[in-house]
Amino acid sequence: MKDLWRAHNASHASDPLTAWFLGPKSEHSDVVFNTLTYIFQDYVHWRRNYFPKDPVVLRHELRREHESWQNKLSACVDTILSNLKADYPFYSPRYIAHMTSEQTIPAVLGYFAGMLYNPNNVTDEAAPVTVRLELEVGRMVAAMLGYAPERAWAHICSGGTVANLEALWVARMVQFTPFMVRDYCKRHAPDFTIQAANGQPARVVDLSPAELIHLPPDTAISLLRALARYEVNTLGRSQRRVLSRLNEFVRRSAYNVKLRGFDAVVRKAGMRPVIFASAAAHYCLFKVMHVLGYGEDCLRAVPVNRQFRIDTTALRAMLDSLDSREYVAAVIGVVGTTEEGAVDPIHTLSAIRAERARTHNQSFWIHADAAWGGYIRALFCGHDIAADHKGELASAATVNRFRRAIAARDVINPGTRATVAWDDPEVYRAFLALPLADSIVVDPHKLGHVPYPAGVVAFKNGLVTELMTQHARYISEETEGVKAIDAMAEINAVGPYILEGSKPGAAATACWLAHTTIPLDAQGHGSIMRASVLSARKLYWHLAQHRANFQRYEANYGTPSAHPFAFIPLCEPDTNIVCFIARPMVRQGDAFVPAHVPLAVINQINRRIHEACDIPKPARGVQMPYDKEYFVSRTVFEPARYSRDALLPLLRALHIDPDEYAKSSLVVLRSTAMNPLYPTALEAGMDYLADFVRHLHKVARLIVGEVMAKQRSRAR
Ligand SMILES: *Cc1c(COP(=O)(O)O)cnc(C)c1O
Numbered sequence: 178m179k180d181l182w183r184a185h186n187a188s189h190a191s192d193p194l195t196a197w198f199l200g201p202k203s204e205h206s207d208v209v210f211n212t213l214t215y216i217f218q219d220y221v222h223w224r225r226n227y228f229p230k231d232p233v234v235l236r237h238e239l240r241r242e243h244e245s246w247q248n249k250l251s252a253c254v255d256t257i258l259s260n261l262k263a264d265y266p267f268y269s270p271r272y273i274a275h276m277t278s279e280q281t282i283p284a285v286l287g288y289f290a291g292m293l294y295n296p297n298n299v300t301d302e303a304a305p306v307t308v309r310l311e312l313e314v315g316r317m318v319a320a321m322l323g324y325a326p327e328r329a330w331a332h333i334c335s336g337g338t339v340a341n342l343e344a345l346w347v348a349r350m351v352q353f354t355p356f357m358v359r360d361y362c363k364r365h366a367p368d369f370t371i372q373a374a375n376g377q378p379a380r381v382v383d384l385s386p387a388e389l390i391h392l393p394p395d396t397a398i399s400l401l402r403a404l405a406r407y408e409v410n411t412l413g414r415s416q417r418r419v420l421s422r423l424n425e426f427v428r429r430s431a432y433n434v435k436l437r438g439f440d441a442v443v444r445k446a447g448m449r450p451v452i453f454a455s456a457a458a459h460y461c462l463f464k465v466m467h468v469l470g471y472g473e474d475c476l477r478a479v480p481v482n483r484q485f486r487i488d489t490t491a492l493r494a495m496l497d498s499l500d501s502r503e504y505v506a507a508v509i510g511v512v513g514t515t516e517e518g519a520v521d522p523i524h525t526l527s528a529i530r531a532e533r534a535r536t537h538n539q540s541f542w543i544h545a546d547a548a549w550g551g552y553i554r555a556l557f558c559g560h561d562i563a564a565d566h567k568g569e570l571a572s573a574a575t576v577n578r579f580r581r582a583i584a585a586r587d588v589i590n591p592g593t594r595a596t597v598a599w600d601d602p603e604v605y606r607a608f609l610a611l612p613l614a615d616s617i618v619v620d621p622h623k624l625g626h627v628p629y630p631a632g633v634v635a636f637k638n639g640l641v642t643e644l645m646t647q648h649a650r651y652i653s654e655e656t657e658g659v660k661a662i663d664a665m666a667e668i669n670a671v672g673p674y675i676l677e678g679s680k681p682g683a684a685a686t687a688c689w690l691a692h693t694t695i696p697l698d699a700q701g702h703g704s705i706m707r708a709s710v711l712s713a714r715k716l717y718w719h720l721a722q723h724r725a726n727f728q729r730y731e732a733n734y735g736t737p738s739a740h741p742f743a744f745i746p747l748c749e750p751d752t753n754i755v756c757f758i759a760r761p762m763v764r765q766g767d768a769f770v771p772a773h774v775p776l777a778v779i780n781q782i783n784r785r786i787h788e789a790c791d792i793p794k795p796a797r798g799v800q801m802p803y804d805k806e807y808f809v810s811r812t813v814f815e816p817a818r819y820s821r822d823a824l825l826p827l828l829r830a831l832h833i834d835p836d837e838y839a840k841s842s843l844v845v846l847r848s849t850a851m852n853p854l855y856p857t858a859l860e861a862g863m864d865y866l867a868d869f870v871r872h873l874h875k876v877a878r879l880i881v882g883e884v885m886a887k888q889r890s891r892a893r
Contacts, residue, residue: 194704195857197695198279198626201269205282212286220293263801265792265808270858270865273716273848274791274810276515276549276623276754284627287690288683296682298333299672307682308671310689318619318633318688321555321697322547323612330642331635332671333684337548337620338461340634343676344616345452345465347636348507348542349434350644351397353442355381355389356432358400361423369407371396374534386446390504391539394615398638401427406662416662424658439470449502453495454509455479455487456818457519459546462509471506480823484748485519486603487511488823493529505541510614512607513550513624516812516847517747518713518754520550522603524570524610543614548632550752551619552697553706554608556583556598559698571609576602579609583699583707598710604751612637621688624706624851631684639665642674705853706753712850712866713753719870720746720757724769727762730874739882741769742782744873745831747845755848756812758783758831759877761885771832778888779833780844785880786873787811787846807872814843 199205267277296304298311315331324331334340362369362381373379374393381400384392392400401423408419427433434442443450450471454462456478466473477495480488487510496505508530510521526543534540547554560582562575571579583598599605611617617635621627646657672678695701723730724743731737741764746757760779762769790809792800802808814824821828821839828835833843850866858865 192704192857193700194708194853197281197283197705198853199268199282199285201854201858209282209286213289216286216290217293220290260798263792263798266802268852270852270854270863271806271869272808272852273850273866273869274808276849276851278849278851279626279853280628281626281691281695283694284621284625284687284691288628288687290690291681291683291686294682298680298682298685299678300670302670304682304685307685308669311671311682311685312668314685314688314692315633315635317692317697318551318621319635321558321702322551322617322619322635323554323557323609324617324635324637328639328665329635329637330639330668330674331633332675333621333680333688334632334634334675334677335630335680336622336632337459337546337618338464338632339676340548340618340620340632341459341461341544341546342465342468343634344544344618344636345469345507346676347641347645348394348544348616349439349469351394351542351641352390352504352506353432353434353446354397354400354427354644355384355392356386356446357427357430358404359384359389360430360432361404361426365422366404366408366412369404371400371403373538374540375538376534377538386448387501387504388538390446390448391537391541393534393540394542395638398640398644401643401659402640402662405659409662420659420662427658447502448504450475450506451499451503452476452507452509453479453492453505454546455481455485455511455514455521456820456823457481457485457487457514457517458509458511459515459548462546475506478818480820481519482823483826484751485514485517486751487521487526489522489525489529492526496529496533505539507542507544509544509546510607512545512547512611513553513752513754515549516754516845517756518549518750518752518849520604520607520751522607522610523614524606527610527613528570542616545611545614545617547611548618548620549623551617551633552621552624552702553710553752554611555697555701555703556699556706556710557605557608558703559696559700571602571606573602575609576605579605583703598707598714599751601749601751621684621691624709625688625691625702626705626853627684627687627691630681631688639668642668645675646673708853708856709753709851710750712852712855713750713755715855716755716848716850716866716869717746717750719867720744720755723870723874724762727769730871731878733871733875734878738878740772740885742877742881743769743771744870744877747827747831753850755850756845757848758843758845759786759873759881760831760833761881774885774888776833776837776841776843778884780842782877782881782884783811783844783846785884786877787844789876789880790873807869809873810847810849812845812847814845816840816842 199209266272268279291307296307298304298307301308311333314333316326319326319329319331359381367382368380370378370380373388374391405419405423408414409416431437431445432442452475454476462476463473466476479492479495482488508526510523510526512520523545530540530543557579562578562582615637619633621631621633622629643659727741741762742759743762744757744759746755758779759782761772761774763772787809790807792802816839821835825835828838855865
């Protein structure tokens with residue numbers, strides 16, 4: 178692990194990523210200042226050159242009259258600026274807490290430029306330039322995720338929450354399309370035959386409701402087109418008449434969720450939806466369940482394993498125990514859980530789907546919530562090997578090729594041990610299998626280092642737009658329904674297909690400039706991700722070594738700690754978030770072993786460490802952060818979400834009584850190591866991650882001492 182860091186570090190002499198961020202001391206302020214001014218001046222010229230002979234409206238004499246208002250304006254600007262200083266220093270390598278950090282320079286410049294022109298990306302009539310850029314960004318992100326960009330459909334939205342909502346909204350529309358097609362076929366095309374989930378040919382009219390609703394998503398999405406093609410090519414009907422009859426039939430169908438409402442449709446189908454996601458999934462899914470009318474009951478939490486990844490054995494059992502009326506509305510894999518950064522094995526979810534297609538003639542929609550981890554896939558892009566890898570379960574040889582390719586760029590001195598982002602092949606496999614998901618969510622405003630708001634939702638099959646079109650005469654000519662039987666329809670306006678309406682063109686200019694100047698491959702955004710993943714591994718290593726190095730940490734202080742303790746990381750990070758706890762220890766010979774203390778005491782210690790490394794709640798937004806050396810965040814594991822049984826191996830490793838946990842909860846410290854400049858800072862002589870652990874030690878030794886003294890006096 179030490180070698181790994183050093184080898185990574187050796188390459189940083191000319192690391193391009195050092196150009197991409199303003200820097201902790203605004204080191205790149207000249208470039209940013211000059212370009213911001215340039216953008217603004219250029220914008221001023223643009224205004225002046227539009228009918229230059231028009232009169233000056235705000236004349237000089239007039240402008241002078243506003244001095245008092247302008248004084249007020251500058252005073253209020255000062256107020257805002259001074260208030261903002263009480264914000265958290267997200268840009269700083271000392272902020273190792275929530276998932277926020279530096280923004281890239283091009284993202285900020287792009288946002289500023291877009292913001293001045295203020296286009297509304299709901300339609301190309303209000304944003305002729307930036308809608309085009311948004312579609313281009315969609316193709317770039319789709320390619321990074323492994324989708325074929327010309328077949329996929331991806332666009333920018335406000336964030337992961339809306340992106341998840343939209344993905345499941347679209348999935349739902351797709352799932353009921355086969356019912357509409359069956360009804361249509363009964364009347365107009367009884368012999369229309371497709372390949373069912375098990376690969377066998379089947380007449381659509383012969384499929385049961387469970388088989389219809391579980392058709393492979395790709396088949397269901399393309400079903401209307403396939404039917405139209407069949408009518409035109411096989412039955413020799415006129416394309417114009419077929420499309421108009423089919424679209425009219427769909428529009429009025431009893432299974433059209435948009436028209437009839439979900440409740441009516443699901444009742445008519447005689448089915449009940451179930452959605453699976455790991456217990457570590459983001460809480461926004463509850464909102465999604467609420468909004469879509471599924472209800473939270475519909476979301477079945479699958480237990481997590483020791484690494485906080487979805488337990489696929491449990492998932493299999495849960496799928497097997499569904500009753501005949503329940504259908505799988507989606508299986509959600511999380512790529513980078515919000516609290517632990519864990520990566521679900523998307524390849525295994527896909528394998529389970531293939532199994533069930535064979536054994537039950539049932540497929541399902543796989544949705545990947547990669548809001549957090551999506552950009553990490555850039556590490557897998559831009560290698561020669563990527564071209565011959567199709568996204569199926571990656572072999573050990575493929576994993577090794579990627580392991581070497583991802584590491585190779587870190588090695589400057591030949592002969593240095595190759596550095597690796599991950600030892601576990603499962604992480605490679607999950608990222609490589611990402612394009613097997615039918616929809617993927619990724620947040621540029623998280624690991625893309627782009628200003629808020631910017632989320633992306635991507636669909637593998639762009640034909641979903643045909644099922645979702647909402648006609649709005651005043652923003653576009655786009656009509657509803659299937660428009661062609663072969664070519665993919667061209668997309669100009671965004672608004673008719675998506676959940677949101679008005680939205681910032683600035684998000685598109687920000688993403689476009691960021692992704693164009695820092696490509697979405699291993700050398701571009703991938704190198705930011707690599708720095709982050711390696712930083713997290715380094716932090717993990719320091720924490721894991723803390724117990725063995727306790728005496729060395731203590732050597733910095735004149736008096737020994739009143740009570741020994743250790744930091745214990747919960748598991749090795751899949752991405753760049755490290756969760757850990759501090760717990761009291763006792764000396765046993767030369768070693769320290771966990772002390773028997775109630776969980777409540779351990780929780781109290783960790784709560785207080787968090788408070789000491791955060792701005793206290795009443796002072797938030799008022800107190801400046803200048804006296805806070807480091808920031809850490811925390812989360813609480815509750816038995817209602819992570820059951821006693823699911824956490825059993827972890828609780829044992831932490832020497833925490835599982836029954837005590839079952840009756841309370843576990844407070845966990847959480848550090849997001851996403852600042853890209855840790856390796857660079859090390860060259861400048863500052864090892865922030867090591868210093869962070871030293872700081873935690875300094876804080877913890879006092880807190881542990883106090884809490885344990887109180888504990889002892891209470892025991893007496
Ligand atoms: C952050 C996050 C979300 C929600 O995204 P927002 O952009 O905050 O709306 C959803 N899922 C995961 C895994 C996340 O990390």
